[in-house]
Amino acid sequence: MSKEIVLSGIRATGNLHLGNYFGALSKFVRMQGDYDSMFFIADLHALTTATDPDLLHANVKNIIAEYLAAGLDPEKATIFVQSDVPEISEMYLLLNMHVGIGELMRTASFKDKARKQLGIKSEGDDIEKEIIGNDSNKRVSAGLLTYPTLMAVDILIQKANKVPVGKDQEQHLELTRRFARRFNSFYGVDLFPEPTNFDFGGAPVKVPGLDGSGKMGKSEGNCIYLIDDEKTLRKKVMRAVTDEGPKTPNQPVSQPVENLFTLLQLTSAPEIVQQYRDAYADCSIRYGDLKKQLAEDILKITLPIRERILDLRNDDATIARIVKQGAEKARERAAKTLAEVRHIMGIRPFA
Ligand code: ADP
Ligand code: TRP
Numbered sequence: 381m382s383k384e385i386v387l388s389g390i391r392a393t394g395n396l397h398l399g400n401y402f403g404a405l406s407k408f409v410r411m412q413g414d415y416d417s418m419f420f421i422a423d424l425h426a427l428t429t430a431t432d433p434d435l436l437h438a439n440v441k442n443i444i445a446e447y448l449a450a451g452l453d454p455e456k457a458t459i460f461v462q463s464d465v466p467e468i469s470e471m472y473l474l475l476n477m478h479v480g481i482g483e484l485m486r487t488a489s490f491k492d493k494a495r496k497q498l499g500i501k502s503e504g505d506d507i508e509k510e511i512i513g514n515d516s517n518k519r520v521s522a523g524l525l526t527y528p529t530l531m532a533v534d535i536l537i538q539k540a541n542k543v544p545v546g547k548d549q550e551q552h553l554e555l556t557r558r559f560a561r562r563f564n565s566f567y568g569v570d571l572f573p574e575p576t577n578f579d580f581g582g583a584p585v586k587v588p589g590l591d592g593s594g595k596m597g598k599s600e601g602n603c604i605y606l607i608d609d610e611k612t613l614r615k616k617v618m619r620a621v622t623d624e625g626p627k628t629p630n631q632p633v634s635q636p637v638e639n640l641f642t643l644l645q646l647t648s649a650p651e652i653v654q655q656y657r658d659a660y661a662d663c664s665i666r667y668g669d670l671k672k673q674l675a676e677d678i679l680k681i682t683l684p685i686r687e688r689i690l691d692l693r694n695d696d697a698t699i700a701r702i703v704k705q706g707a708e709k710a711r712e713r714a715a716k717t718l719a720e721v722r723h724i725m726g727i728r729p730f731a
Contacts, residue, residue, distance in 0.1 A: 386415040386578065387540035389422040389462065392439040393430055396446045397603035398678070399587040399596035402646050403546035407579065409451040411544065417457035418538055418710060419447060424462050424469070425531065428524045429493065442689075444699050446606060449688035460706030462534065467714035471533045474721055476526060478562055484525050485511075488551055494520045532556040535575050536563075537714045542578040547586055548595075553577055567724045571717075588643065592621035592636030604678060606685050613682065617675040622667045630661050640670060647677040 388408060390400060408419050421443045423436060430436055440461060452459055462468060484490060491507060498510050498518055511520050531552050535543055536559070543553055553575065560572035577584065586595055589602030596603050604616055621636040633641065637660070644653050652673065659665035692698065722728070 383414075383416040384541040385418065385538060386411055386542045386544065387418040387420075387535055387538050387575075388544050389420040389425075389534060390443060391422045392426040392436060392443050394439060394598050395442060395605045395607050396450075397587075397596055397598065397605050398643070398646075398682075399546070399603070401450065401606060401681075402585050402587050404544060405447065405450050405452075407544040408447075408457070410580070411578070412453060412457040415542065418460070418540070419452060419457055420460045420462050420534070420706075420710070421447075422462050422531075422534070425527060428521065428527050441696075441699060442693065444703060445689050445692035446685075448692050448702070449685045450606070454702045454705060458706045458709045459702055460710040461703050464703065464707035465537075465710050465714050467711060467718040468530070468533055468537055471537050471714075471718050471721055472526070472530050474725060475533055475536075475559060475563070476529050477725075478566065479526070479529050479559060481525070483555070483558075484528060487528055487555065489548075490525060490527065493524055497524075528552050528555045529559070532559045536560055536572045537717045538710070539573055539713070539717060540575050541573050543575045544578040545584075547584045550577065550584075569724055571720060571724065585646070587646065588639035590616055590620040590639070592639065594635075604682070606682050607689055608682065609686070610679060610683065613679060614675045617671050617678065618668075620671060625667065626660055626663045626665065629663060631663075633660065637667075640667075640674060644670070644674050644677070647681060648673065652677075 388404060390396070390404060396405065408417070411417060412419075421440050423440050426436055426439065430439075444459070444461075447459060448454075485508065494511060495501075495507060497520055498507070498514060500507060500510060514520065532555060535556050543549075543556075545553065557574040560574050564570055564572055579585075588594060589596040589600055590604065591600070591602040593600060593602060604613060608616070620640060622640070623634045623637055641653065641657065644656065656665060656670050656673070
């Protein structure tokens, strides 16, 4: 029996942080040998928000180095760059014919990003008017609007069954399933499987930030990066937001402190987590000790990865070889699906 196809990607918008690592990359590494795996760098998606060409190119290289350094193995998984597969761009045009502007405008990620670009703070729905009215330097691009079409194509063109992503990507995955169903039923075919998220049994993780907020994210400025050096990392952890400490036994834990426990749970042994939970419950906890422990345990994971990133970043030949090999494999399957889609839609040769 052929293996199920797993596919996922990360946008080339900067260095990878612990959120990307625990939410996505570490899952890729764990599953790569058990599935027909494909992992890519979404550089076309990065173009929907980033505009500096040199930075984009550097970010793509960075993420390839980070993928490899974290343990992705080109012998086990196909590793490729999205723009190296031009079939994706053509199918994006074709699929867009079956996607509604309305459903794209209602997507949460679009509304968030459009609001940010337009400088709108309120959650009110006057956003459509603003979008239609702005055509100069504040314009919201058609590329940003059609982000979910492009993501659906990444997945459908490889006929992927499983897509390991964090919780924030669930809506995009839901749209992908909807587009797949719509295409299949419109043309009366059974071309695309409906992909589902993937995690190892538990709920998808949400890695919290160090600033007491709910989510670690590139744009939030609250990240620990895989590439952080020892000193930087310790400093960030020691500065993490806490509170004045528990005053009564078994007092409820505040959000910033719960965040530190969540990070500890991801990086430390269960006995250690329990030891600090107990210390919190009996009010003997010292946040300074908890932070030292946390920094130590994060460093055990990230430092070896950092070393490998630094080596790989300078190894252009290895990077070029790996993405070339990955693009060949990704294109082979993509070309087959695109040929089917063209035929189904009526784009057919005369001879
Ligand atoms: P960011 O939010 O920092 O811009 P991306 O949107 O590029 O990161 O996310 C790449 C992958 O990492 C996605 O699968 C996303 O769900 C996951 N991810 C990002 N941040 C977190 C987080 N704090 N916790 C869990 N997963 C995350
Ligand atoms: N939208 C995803 C993110 O922001 C990145 C992405 C693009 C992706 N295409 C994909 C993820 C296809 C999984 C499958 O993280």
